[in-house]
Amino acid sequence: MSPLSSYTAASLKAELNARGWRMTPQREKILHVFQNLPKGNHLSAEELHNLLERRGESISLSTIYRSVKLMARMGILRELELAEGHKHYEVNQPYPHHHHHLVCIQCNKTLEFNNDSILKHSLKQCEKEGFQLIDCQLTVMAICPEALRMGWPSGLPSNWSCSRSISQSEPLEQEEE
Amino acid sequence: MSPLSSYTAASLKAELNARGWRMTPQREKILHVFQNLPKGNHLSAEELHNLLERRGESISLSTIYRSVKLMARMGILRELELAEGHKHYEVNQPYPHHHHHLVCIQCNKTLEFNNDSILKHSLKQCEKEGFQLIDCQLTVMAICPEALRMGWPSGLPSNWSCSRSISQSEPLEQEEE
DNA sequence: GTAGTTTTTGCGATTAATTATCAATTAACT
DNA sequence: AGTTAATTGATAATTAATCGCAAAAACTAC
Ligand SMILES: [Mn+2]
Ligand SMILES: [Mn+2]
Ligand SMILES: [Zn+2]
Ligand SMILES: [Zn+2]
Numbered sequence: 001m002s003p004l005s006s007y008t009a010a011s012l013k014a015e016l017n018a019r020g021w022r023m024t025p026q027r028e029k030i031l032h033v034f035q036n037l038p039k040g041n042h043l044s045a046e047e048l049h050n051l052l053e054r055r056g057e058s059i060s061l062s063t064i065y066r067s068v069k070l071m072a073r074m075g076i077l078r079e080l081e082l083a084e085g086h087k088h089y090e091v092n093q094p095y096p097h098h099h100h101h102l103v104c105i106q107c108n109k110t111l112e113f114n115n116d117s118i119l120k121h122s123l124k125q126c127e128k129e130g131f132q133l134i135d136c137q138l139t140v141m142a143i144c145p146e147a148l149r150m151g152w153p154s155g156l157p158s159n160w161s162c163s164r165s166i167s168q169s170e171p172l173e174q175e176e177e
Numbered sequence: 178m179s180p181l182s183s184y185t186a187a188s189l190k191a192e193l194n195a196r197g198w199r200m201t202p203q204r205e206k207i208l209h210v211f212q213n214l215p216k217g218n219h220l221s222a223e224e225l226h227n228l229l230e231r232r233g234e235s236i237s238l239s240t241i242y243r244s245v246k247l248m249a250r251m252g253i254l255r256e257l258e259l260a261e262g263h264k265h266y267e268v269n270q271p272y273p274h275h276h277h278h279l280v281c282i283q284c285n286k287t288l289e290f291n292n293d294s295i296l297k298h299s300l301k302q303c304e305k306e307g308f309q310l311i312d313c314q315l316t317v318m319a320i321c322p323e324a325l326r327m328g329w330p331s332g333l334p335s336n337w338s339c340s341r342s343i344s345q346s347e348p349l350e351q352e353e354e
Numbered sequence: 355g356t357a358g359t360t361t362t363t364g365c366g367a368t369t370a371a372t373t374a375t376c377a378a379t380t381a382a383c384t
Numbered sequence: 385a386g387t388t389a390a391t392t393g394a395t396a397a398t399t400a401a402t403c404g405c406a407a408a409a410a411c412t413a414c
Binding site (some may be wrong): 355356357358359360361362363364365366367368369370371372373374375376377378379380381382383384 | 385386387388389390391392393394395396397398399400401402403404405406407408409410411412413414
């Protein structure tokens, strides 16, 4: 099984067993949900729990938490810290399907984008320091067009109002000494 | 006050008052701690609280939480999601002092590194989507040399063991169709 | 500087996400 | 089929962070 291909129920079982762990219907269902999740979607433990509940394939919340954590540690899922106070998960698609996230800190709208050079820079830094790269996540915190149209930052109810954010017209070419 | 310079107690007060908010000894003390924090250090709310406690300048934990959140929203501090289950803060040094983080997911050792092109890529993506950039954080999750020497992943007690992490010898040049 | 107004603080209580405990169940191996 | 150890589900516990409120303090205008 190539590290660039997707997990199947069979390959998940194989990897679990190789570590002395077990395949279960719960783990298979969870894998299935993530494999069929439309591109650009992310699920929190709670959301995954509700989704399965609605489908009549209920799994206890404890098991949900345990499973996504395990699958993240195995490299099957990616654990994301977006801007909502809880973790989100998605299938971990290694290079070249690796992507990053643009998040509106006002409304939590999240867009994905591909950029291979970020992985390249991360690898370079790892090599320089003798680390072994596992994953890299660029999170771009920004304000979406909708929030801008609504008058961000002044026209907003006790929310973000950054007055010294990095200017979009800042010079960006030269290296600092 | 240039957006590229550091905040002083006076400029903090000016910015607070401009928004109808108030300067307090608590906020001044917290600013002072971050301004004198050695490069590469980050503080959680709890750690900041303890640090001030030890110096005999005790501030209630509620106020600590409120203050760092406020100063992050003002753009004075940067709110970091590293690998420890709680937020860390550092002074927000805009370009060209902007930096990113290489984190060992095994021991939480954190190294900083500069890389202007990441900010450039983030800006490009923001412009493409019509967003206004506030901050961007590349978090590189990896295994440090120490953990590797200890035999990661097999020689580790019920911890991370990614078998399909992005290989360091993967081809990285071509674009996907 | 004093008074008035509004924000801020400190305390305790509260929420929300996640983890721990443990008996009952079940997957894997022989 | 029987043995063994991992896993589940239910519940309790933990932890980071927020909330409500009365007292204290900062700004503003006299
Ligand atoms: Mn994604
Ligand atoms: Mn830093
Ligand atoms: Zn938005
Ligand atoms: Zn380490």
